[in-house]
Amino acid sequence: MTYPKEKILFFYRQMLRIRLCEEAFVDPILKGEIRTPCHLYSGQEAVAVGVCAALDERDYVFGNHRSHGHYLAKGGDMKAMAAEIFCRKAGCARGRGGSMHLIAPEAGMLGAAPIVAGTVSLALGAALAAAIRKDGRVAVSFFGDGAVGEGVVYECLNFAALKRLPLIFACENNLYATHMPIRECRVERDIWEIGVPFGIPGEKIDGNDVMAVHAAALRAVERCRSGGGPYFLEFLTYRLRGHVGPDDNIQGTHTDIRPPEEIVAWRGRDPIDRLADYIVAGGIATPAALKEIREEVRQEVAAALEFAAQSPPPPQEEVNLYVFA
């Protein structure tokens, strides 16, 4: 399956926007200018971009601790995100949320939270709201392989199936729950199969192939919109950075225990490189044109970081603001 040239180049630009943002945070993190825990999304961009491109602006997304990519892919403002990651007043959460609570309601990015399965039920509720209103919206819950160790996921699978809610369970399986390899967390079965006992169909997708991700997301969205009920997508992917921060440097100790050869192998499957190769090989755009996109994105990211770094912190006298609406 192929897509119009504009769509493919949009994928490329969106994935680059996420990647270059994430990589631009590395230096300020290492220098201590960014202190909020950043769970960088580098390596997983195809998932957020491929899924969100299948949604309308009015559709809903909830994310988790690793949601910079979900926020940008759903249409959140980059400057507001960068400012939030610097915990500044101009941030999307006014410096109250930090990296793990990105939110852009106007774009349908309803929120993110680091209790790893904590927003799965919130996405369930957004889908329930859509079903009660019969407004045709679809909700997506992004969560990781670690989250399927939490029981609420199974309650949500059952309830979504029971009420045939327009909910897409989008599991990003990056093979590690913080430091724990997936083999030490669960028996070796595909994660998407956890939907099967509840009657929820699903599939495993190469999460580093944005074209495959997008095709699967379109299938899931179509099923949800037509009243078919929930769908489970398991995206096999890999984070190129640490669980938190650039290299899991916890108080001077590098705790990334992943085998170096595994990391190298996954670098060879970088979703952005793969899409670039596909674009050039298919004559969709020239290397020069891609370079131009990269330069535009670089400038956008630089401007966002500049804006964030120069924004003032929230005023201390407003520490109690926003406890109640």
Add this chain to the structure above:
Amino acid sequence: MSSPRVMTYSLAINEALHQAMEADPTVFLIGQGVKSPWYVGNTAQGLLDRFGPARVIDTPVSENAVTGAAVGAAVAGMRPIVVHPRMDFMFYAFDPIVNEAANWHYMSGGCSSVPVVFWGIINRGGEQAAQHSQALHGMFAHVPGLKVVMPATPYDAKGLMLAAIRDPNPVVFVDDRWLYGQEGPVPEEPYEVEIGRGRLVRGGKDVTLVASSRMVHEAERAALLLEGEGIGAEVIDLRTIKPLDIDLILSSLDKTGRLVVVDGGWRTCGLAAEVAALAAERGFGSLKAPVVRVTLPDCPAPASAALEKVYYRTAADICRAARKLVTGS
């Protein structure tokens, strides 16, 4: 003039739900047993027939997911009421209530809010033991971002339910099965009781009895008994326990100089401790005697009726405490 309409506490809640759902299509009721009197008494009667299964949603036993779904629906523009017919089961739902709903407005920098009602019913007594009897309001009141209301009368049950539904914040509505048969005047039209505002139940010059929910009625009984002994007890019904009506408490304390705090919850770090601390911090100059708490002991609820009899506090306990404060014996 005709006398005001009288109805029971549970039917006052029922009327609030009917009126809220009638007035606002975003209001819906979800939870275990909403179509069964076994769970929610007659508080939900007629709702399913009138509003249909899309807005009156009986659920499987999945407290965490169902409560989270109510929170998510609120974030997505609805005004859900999620009922927990036995409050003890709400521990499974603490994550969506505390981690998500309570923090949501703050951690989103005010760009998103969660207008949800978490309705929990206390089911004490009847030899139901430790996991069917707990009153958890103090735990919820501890959490920033949650409001907690505890109506004692049918009038307040209706008015606080309507106020909770219309509030833009998460509100924990705590009632008590022992109150469901209480009768009192309830106006037919929709009205709100302001959240955060207590009620002076009766005046008195010697001692202030601060109570909430079912214990208001024990405090009233105690005040009557004390009156017979020549002790004037002022009774305050908190109605809302978060935020507390501090001014009402302090102005009464200013008048009587003595304070008995009565609570149907546990002692340590509980509601009574909070009111006592307020009196110490802000009413110290008024105090003629130490503050006394009448609460449940720091002990799980027993099953045996014989033990229940000494476990739950009554008007007699309140009288004893007040008498000692006023007369020294």
